Every structure is written in C-alpha cells, then in structure tokens.
Amino acid sequence: MITSEIEVFLREDTGDFDVFHSLLPDEIIRARIIAKEDGILAGLEEAVRIFGYCGISPSRKRVDGDKITGGDVIIDIEGSSRAILQNERVALNILGRMSGIATLTRACVDMVKHTGARIACTRKTTPGFRRFEKKAVMLGGGDPHRFNLADAIMIKDNHIRIYGMDEAYKVAKDVSFVKKIEIEVENAGDAVRAAKLGADIIMFDNMDVRSIKDAVSVLDAEKLRDSVMLESSGGISTDNLVEYAETGVDVISLGMITHSARWLDFSLNVQVTCK
Known part of the structure; x- marks a missing residue:
C-alpha cells in the first residue's frame, strides 16, 4: 500500500475536517483488533500501514494468510486516541473486505x-x-x-x-x-x-x-x-x-x-x- 492510497482512503472517511475527534482530548491508549469469526486473515499489512501513517506502530499478533478463529487478537495498538479512532474504520473495512475474499477463496x-x-x-x-x-x-x-x-x-x-x-x-x-x-x-x-x-x-x-x-x-x-x-x-x-x-x-x-x-x-x- 502506497502513501497516496492511504491518504485517499482516510480522506474519504474523515471528510474535510473531523470536528468531533479534533475537540476530544488526545489520550495515550491501548487497543486491540479482534476477529469476531473464523476465516482466513488478509489485509493485516494494509491495516498496519494505515496506523503507521499516523505515527502508530501496531504489534502484529498474526500474519496474512493465517487461519483465524473468533476471539483471536490480530493487532495490539498503543498510541494517540485521536489517531487510533480516526483510522479505526478504514483499517477494519480493509481487514473485513480482504479477509472475506480470502476466506471464500480458501473454501473454494x-x-x-x-x-x-x-x-x-x-x-x-x-x-x-x-x-x-x-x-x-x-x-x-x-x-x-x-x-x-x-x-x-x-x-x-x-x-x-x-x-x-x-x-x-x-x-x-x-x-x-x-x-x-x-x-x-x-x-x-x-x-x-x-x-x-x-x-x-x-x-x-x-x-x-x-x-x-x-x-x-x-x-x-x-x-x-x-x-x-x-x-x-x-x-x-x-x-x-x-x-x-x-x-x-x-x-x-x-x-x-x-x-x-x-x-x-x-x-x-x-x-x-x-x-
């Protein structure tokens, strides 16, 4: 994933100006991305790069192509609450879309x-x-x-x-x-x-x-x-x-x-x- 693609995806989601998150105090938080169902993991690299673009260094707990089950921790994250919450949906969308394709492909x-x-x-x-x-x-x-x-x-x-x-x-x-x-x-x-x-x-x-x-x-x-x-x-x-x-x-x-x-x-x- 190249920087220009990340910027397009994030701009689409945040719009011209994310008023709500900009007004909230910026805290340092810990969070994790968790799989809620079984499947084949895909999009992990892209999700990590999205957070990395905003200065966050996630810790990967699995690798793309892994067979995962509901409840598995995929990524641990620590950093700016504002950056994490602003990037959350784009990262989850890419994980969900790519993992869905990988899962159906593996079944076939x-x-x-x-x-x-x-x-x-x-x-x-x-x-x-x-x-x-x-x-x-x-x-x-x-x-x-x-x-x-x-x-x-x-x-x-x-x-x-x-x-x-x-x-x-x-x-x-x-x-x-x-x-x-x-x-x-x-x-x-x-x-x-x-x-x-x-x-x-x-x-x-x-x-x-x-x-x-x-x-x-x-x-x-x-x-x-x-x-x-x-x-x-x-x-x-x-x-x-x-x-x-x-x-x-x-x-x-x-x-x-x-x-x-x-x-x-x-x-x-x-x-x-x-x-």
Whole structure:
C-alpha cells in the first residue's frame, strides 16, 4: 500500500475536517483488533500501514494468510486516541473486505483440491481496489488471473463476433511473442478450432458441465488436449463448483470470490487509557 492510497482512503472517511475527534482530548491508549469469526486473515499489512501513517506502530499478533478463529487478537495498538479512532474504520473495512475474499477463496480451493483444478479470480473487482482484492485471493490460495488487459490477450465472444476468431487470433499473435493468448469458446467445435490456431488457453464460457466434458473428450480424441490449458468460467458457484472441477479443466475462474464475498467481522476494542 502506497502513501497516496492511504491518504485517499482516510480522506474519504474523515471528510474535510473531523470536528468531533479534533475537540476530544488526545489520550495515550491501548487497543486491540479482534476477529469476531473464523476465516482466513488478509489485509493485516494494509491495516498496519494505515496506523503507521499516523505515527502508530501496531504489534502484529498474526500474519496474512493465517487461519483465524473468533476471539483471536490480530493487532495490539498503543498510541494517540485521536489517531487510533480516526483510522479505526478504514483499517477494519480493509481487514473485513480482504479477509472475506480470502476466506471464500480458501473454501473454494479446498472444495476442488482432489481434482487438481486451480481456482482463479477475474477482473470483476471494485474500481480502485483491484490489487487488494486480488492479493486477498492469493492469500486464500487462489490465482490472481490477469491483473489488467496488458497481462495477457483474451479473445472474447464480442471480439469473435466483430472480427472472427481467425482474424482476432492473427492480430493477437502479432502483438508480442511473450503474451499468452486465451480464446473464449462456447462449444466443442470452437474449442478444436481455437486449439488448432495455437491458443495457449481455451476458456469454456457459460457452458454446462456436460458440454465441457464433451469438449474435453473431443480435444483428447484430436490429440489437442495436452497442447492447451483449459479454463471454465461463467455460471459457477459453490453449489456446482465440484462438478465443473471434475470435468477435467485446469482452471476455474470465479467472479463471485471478489464481487460476492461476505465480509469477515473484526472489532477494535480499547483496553486501557495510559495516564
């Protein structure tokens, strides 16, 4: 987390001038941040940096990626009451948001562990908060996928409708020899076509389990399966995740682990005022 991001987050919460806290006497206090439920910890580094920006040096009791239970102490803090209370909500929000994503990601990773399929996120992230959400996915054991459009080339359905698969691939291939090319398909025939063109990755987009199994079988029969990585995306939730993982794909990308993760609950409790 860089200083400019901290300043944006804090300014959003404090507004132009925090009248109430500015009028209260500034005491030296001890406080701690406590987990109120079980999950995977993420956002600890960011919370510590937020307090550090205001001259407070928290003591970390856990590390990002830890499995935590309700009641665990995450951070001990001592310092200015004004600074601690002004930064409390931003720190708790980041902890809650990132830990919620990490927790859901870990649950999905564990569900498909027996298949060898990798869980990845997507670009369905909160504007301005993408790198924190993708970091949380990684702390939960998931793959960040593309961070942005520059990381890899994905030929999607709209590209194919406008330009055709062959022409879109030709343009993509001319971009750079180091860029991986992924092609989105909706049926077995297009999967074979994409593999023969030379796609590095084929994404089965919004295809049902039976259709994906059929496509994998066709690629096997054509001796194309080992030349490409297979990804499934669209319409996948925890209810059907295992079924999709058992189709034989290498990666399952899930928008819901970032856009629908439930926040984990944390609280900051003042322990004592130091006179």
